[in-house]
Amino acid sequence: MRMSMFMCKQTQPLLNMPSGGGLNLQVLRPPLQKERVVVVMGATGTGKSRLSINLATRFPAEIVNSDKIQVYEGLDVVTNKITEEEMCGVPHHLLGTINPNSDFTANDFRHVASVAVKSISARKKLPIIVGGSNSYIEALIDNENYECCFLWVDVSLPVLNSFVSKRVDRMVDVGMVDEVRNMLNLAADIDYSRGIRRAIGVPEFDRYFRLEPFIDDEERAKLLEEVISDIKNNTRKLARKQLEKIYRLRNIKGWKLHRLDATDVFRKRGKEADEAWDRLVAGPSSVIVSRFLYDVSPKVCGKVAAIRSAMAAAASH
Structure with missing residues (x-):
């Protein structure tokens, strides 16, 4: 899902650390x-x-x-x-x-x-x-x-x-739709202004999940494409903000x-x-x-x- 550039490698400090088992930040800051x-x-x-x-x-x-x-x-x-x-x-x-x-x-x-x-x-x-x-x-x-x-x-x-749009596509590929579906309870009114439900990718799916049981495969695919487009647009707006x-x-x-x-x-x-x-x-x-x-x-x-x-x-x- 994420960029493949993450690597866990222990690198050496550019400056010599004080001896005695690591960096003691206490000695690096001025008193008080x-x-x-x-x-x-x-x-x-x-x-x-x-x-x-x-x-x-x-x-x-x-x-x-x-x-x-x-x-x-x-x-x-x-x-x-x-x-x-x-x-x-x-x-x-x-x-x-x-x-x-x-x-x-x-x-x-x-x-x-x-x-x-x-x-x-x-x-x-x-x-x-x-x-x-x-x-x-x-x-x-x-x-x-x-x-x-x-x-x-x-x-x-x-x-x-361009990158965040591709990232949204990868998120869909690894299960974003089911993750949101499993979290939401559409039987009740949902407050999308509080907690994790504010996350981009959650409120956008509301209409999709409510209509999903009543539309055919073609309409469902078209609606899902619209939701994904909204998520990409809202992510781009977030970046600018x-x-x-x-x-x-x-x-x-x-x-x-x-x-x-x-x-x-x-x-x-x-x-x-x-x-x-x-x-x-x-x-x-x-x-x-x-x-x-x-x-x-x-x-x-x-x-x-x-x-x-x-x-x-x-x-x-």
Whole structure:
């Protein structure tokens, strides 16, 4: 179902790690500073999960999922969750753990994710926050005093649109229709504004399942084609919306985002695509994270940064 470029290989750090059994993040941060975190951002389908695994097999790290649909239990195909095999043994937090009927808000995410970050840091590992839900990321960063390294995996929209359309076709091939059918209970009114039912690929099937028993094979195939087209269109709209939020975080809020252009990766296949990924995304990201961890100058984001800016402005008057 997913891109074949996922590979579980333990890579060596680009910089020498301190001796004594691994990277001790405590010695890398200045006194009284809170946790250092790496945030992997990008539109749907750009390879955020793959990059997070690349980094977590290079640095001692654990991953905190920040996708607002993948936090829910169930619908693994529809939500395109990373598989156990693709995790390469890296611990993941907030992935498929929330009751699918609940409404897990950005504020809920902030509370739970901040606890996960503290726990990961306390075990001297690097928290990597990864997902396409920028409202979740923003809620966490704005309310916590973290030192942040933002990695933005970007793919040109025409190339990405083609990829996500093919990904929807693969999802259908591996059982998306039956997965949604088994989850929905059409005997009752369904609220598609809460929980996992908000996922693209669920509400689009409502009309199909309600009409399915009453139409012939030809009509059913035509209706299914329409549903799949709607899912592709809505996924493309989601990608554009996610990009708009990323631009706002960079241009309006002033977040320093390290942009990694993966467009050329998606234009290639097989070994050439893997080599392009390493050259354009995984390799540069590892260098950026190495510098982030070993540079002891603070890069504070969130409330503290805003407070310092306000203090500086006040002092100038």
